[in-house]
Amino acid sequence: MAKKPDLLPGTLDMLILKTLTRGALHGYGIALSIKRLSDDVLTVEEGSLYPALQRLLLQNWVRAEWKMTDTNRRARFYTLTAAGRKQLGVELSQFEEMIAAIGRVLSDAREA
Amino acid sequence: MLTRMVNKLSLLFSRQQFNDELNEEMAFHRAEVEKELVGEGMSPEAARYAAKRQFGNETKLREQSREAVGFQIETVMQDVRYGVRQLRKNPGFALTAIVILALGMGVSVAIFGFVDAALLQPLPFAAPNRLVAVDEKSALFDRSNLSRDDYEDWKRLNHSFSSLEVYTGTGFLLRTASYTEPVPGGRVSDGFFRTLGVKPLLGRDFLPGEDRPGQAKIVLLSYSAWANRFGSRKDVIGQTLNLSGEAYTIVGVLPREAAYAPRGSREFWVPLLDKTGCEQRRSCHNLDGIGRLRDGVNMQSALSEMQNIAAQLARQYPGSNQDQGASVMLLSELSVGNVRPILLTLLGGAGLLLLIACVNVASLLLVRSENRRREIAVRGALGATPARLTRQFVTEGLLLAGSGCFAGGLFAMWIITLLKRLIPKDAADSMPFLSKVGANMHTGGFAAAIALLAALLMAATPTLRLSFQQIHVGLSEGGRTSAGRMWRRLGANLVVVELVIAVVLLVGAGLLGKSLYRLLHVETGFDVTHLATVQVMAPDKTYANTEQKVALIREIERRVASLPGVMSVGVTSDLPVQCNCDTDWIRFVGKPFHGEHNEVNERDISSSYLPTLKARLVRGRLMTSDDNASKPQVIVINEALARKYFPGEDPIGKKVGNGALEPKSIREIIGVIADVREGGLDNEIWPAEYQAMLQGPDNNFAVVVRTAQDEKAMLPSLVKTLRQIDGSLGVFGEITMQQQIEDTQAALLHRFSTWIVAGFAAMALVLGVVGLYGVIAYSVSQRTREIGVRMALGAQRGAVYQMVIRQAGRLTAVGIGIGLVCAVGASLLMRSVLFGVAAWDVPTLAAVAVMLGVASLAASFLPARRAASVNPCDALRAE
Secondary structure (H helix, E strand, C coil): CCCCCCCCCCCHHHHHHHHHCCCCEEHHHHHHHHHHHCCCCCCCCHHHHHHHHHHHHHCCCEEEEEEECCCCCEEEEEEECHHHHHHHHHHHHHHHHHHHHHHHHHHHHHHC | CHHHHHHHHHHHHCHHHHHHHHHHHHHHHHHHHHHHHHHCCCCHHHHHHHHHHHHCCHHHHHHHHHHHHCCCHHHHHHHHHHHHHHHHHCHHHHHHHHHHHHHHHHHHHHHHHHHHHHHHCCCCCCCHHHEEEEEEECCCCCCECECHHHHHHHHHHCCCEEEEEEEEEEEEEEECCCCEEEEEEEEECCCHHHHHCCCCCEECCCCCCCCCCCCCCEEEECHHHHHHHCCCCHHHCCCEEEECCEEEEEEEECCHHHHHCCCCCCCEEEECCCCCCHHHCCCCCCEEEEEEECCCCCHHHHHHHHHHHHHHHHHHCHHHHCCCEEEEEEHHHHHHCCCHHHHHHHHHHHHHHHHHHHHHHHHHHHHHHHHCHHHHHHHHHCCCCHHHHHHHHHHHHHHHHHHHHHHHHHHHHHHHHHHHHHCCHHHHHCCHHHHHCCCCHHHHHHHHHHHHHHHHHHHHHHHHHHHCCCHHHHHCHHHHHHHHHHHHHHHHHHHHHHHHHHHHHHHHHHHHHHHHHHHHCCCCCCCCCCEEEEEEECCCCCCCCHHHHHHHHHHHHHHHHCCCCEEEEEEECCCCCCCCCCEEEEEECCCCCCCCCEEEEEEEECCCHHHHHCCCEEEECCCCCCCCCCCCCEEEEEHHHHHHHCCCCCCCCCEEECCCCCHHHCEEEEEEECCCCCCCCCCCCCCEEEEEHHHCCCCEEEEEEEECCCCCCHHHHHHHHHHHHCCCCEEEEEEEHHHHHHHCHHHHHHHHHHHHHHHHHHHHHHHHHHHHHHHHHHHHHHCHHHHHHHHHCCCCHHHHHHHHHHHHHHHHHHHHHHHHHHHHHHHHHCHHHCCCCCCCCHHHHHHHHHHHHHHHHHHHHHHHHHHHCCCHHHHHHCC
């Protein structure tokens, strides 16, 4: 199996928040969603997912409630809070800034 | 930030729910993954394993999630639980460590409590560092009392003090329901309490001018007198109180702190008023001065001003004031000056004991961490980070230190109560700071500091040990050698430290014990056995003139002599072995005189007093009952006086008088006795003169009785007889001579310090020897294989014995050697509390060396025997 690229450090929280903008999801749903949307490039390790979710809960960026799934199983669904939405904005702009900066450096390197 | 804290806190309290929810969530996730894999065509069995594998270590995951949100407290509590389990699994170790720590800590906190109360806490007066004791200074005394005339001149002339006041002790006879009780009182100048900054609790203070002769008789009650004798009633102010037959009006009640005034427990305070017989002479010194330094004046300038004034008075009144200087010292020095060296000695001893206790516990911890190397290695291999392992050890160390220090705190309180109870009441009265000893901020802070140090030590020791180690070394048995050697070296060094401390404490205890022995067996010049003594205070109103006083003394001697079991009875103004005090300045008729002060102890005695003591007559005769007021005055002197002032002469028949050789002061020397010790056990013998009491009787005296049998049994009937003679006599202080000698301050302080330091030394000896045993036993257990090999190769059992004992012997020798050097140094520091024994007393040093040597050999004998009885086959197979 080819080695999949690791998530850029610090991006997991942002990815989770972004995923949740489309509606409430449980942990497995979040992992699946990220995997599908990235065409299987990004895999969220369960080992980092749940600690990250707890962190977000603690910051009040997401809210959790127990609901029934389509298959009638109890699962914890996470929804984005207003504060989370704001945080996502902050993180997105920071991320874009960084990507742009990296891009500039890389293009410069190519020209040289 | 705040919401985060709140969230965290709420999580902390609903931990169970948090865990359940997390578990359920993860189970759901796994199930979904499983379903997906089955959907992709995997068998259900394989899918379950794959899901599990993908999920990874579930426990670790849970911990990570928890760590993300939880406080460290959870893991801390886990550590604590684990630590407690570890300690419970090994109760011997835990108990030993806790007991050793509690001992060391308890002892040092208790001693610190005394040191703090005596030396550190300020007197409970306003601005106590500006309060000084102001006194005269004579050729023989660094600090001697003021005379009233000198005081009045000093007060008038000085510019250093905003106020200069005096106090002196006195006694009152107080008639109670059953008998006449003599109670201690004080006479003070009017501003005495104002100067201290003490305000009456009730009523008023003495007003300026109220201490002059002829003023009204008024009295201030001490707090204890008010509480005990007047039931703390508010209406005592204005009432009349009969003291020694005179009516005094109560004007106020002093607060409790006034008991810290330089004279201990005084019940009634009155103004100076009329001059006593002594106060009418400038040469008679009976007052103590206190002054409050003016702003901007320091001790040095105050002292030099007072010295100038004293020099001026000496020129003005050469007869009485020649060579009289001045002394100014901090008031706080007064009550603690003589206990300071003892207290510091004890504190030093306690500190050493604490050190040895800590070293001992540290080496115990080392051995233990050594034994736990495999456990640590396994935990490390299973993924415990070094930080986590360190925290575990720190937690265990803190647990130990915490319980040890808690026990130590309780132990300290117990020791303090015990020590306070051991101090006799009379001695305690002169040390008012004792009431401040106990649980307070200072002792609490000191205890906390020790606890913190202990905790640091106990946490650091195994952690240090841990950092030396690599996991794979710990896992493999063979890695033992290097680590073992490391520990052996450290352990051996610690044992040497313990032995050194034990030597220092043992030598200290030995020297103090020898001092005490020397002190109690010092030559007193009389037979101290079978002597009962009691103090008598007769009311001046009833016994006003010489005839009445003489009649009382004669009656007392007659009635007491007729008691069954009494061999003889005598009366004296001062009992022996008390103090070089109540002195007189004498001048010898026919000898050159330049106004110098020939200061001698002066005692008024009845004719039967010296025979009752069994004092030895060297020359001439003793006085008889015929030497009364109608005859020329006669005195008996001691050999010290004869040696000093009549070298190579026969003093018998020579005459002495006062500085002016007034005719009424002239008396003739009729006899010389061998020195009777009048001063304290550790004071030098002073010249003394004994005057005939019948020629100048006083109303305060002591009765001394030589009994045929047990003198203690005589005391009650002695007191009863005296009270029968006259119910208005104050009869008090009944005690046997031997008890009195043992209760003198010098003996008390020595006995106290001897017992305490001996206790320290015993503990240090046990700890040191146990420490040595531990090191040797551990080393033998580590070398079992080596010993097996040696024996297999033909080493004799004797050689193995020798090898082990030689190792112990080397440690012991080094410990004792360094210890002896340190001990001599420490003893030099405590030279001032030693009596009649040098700091390098060879017998003591030798005895300590032999004792410790023998104890150490005994301690190493057991492991040596174990080593020698090793079966080579077993030892080799064990690996």
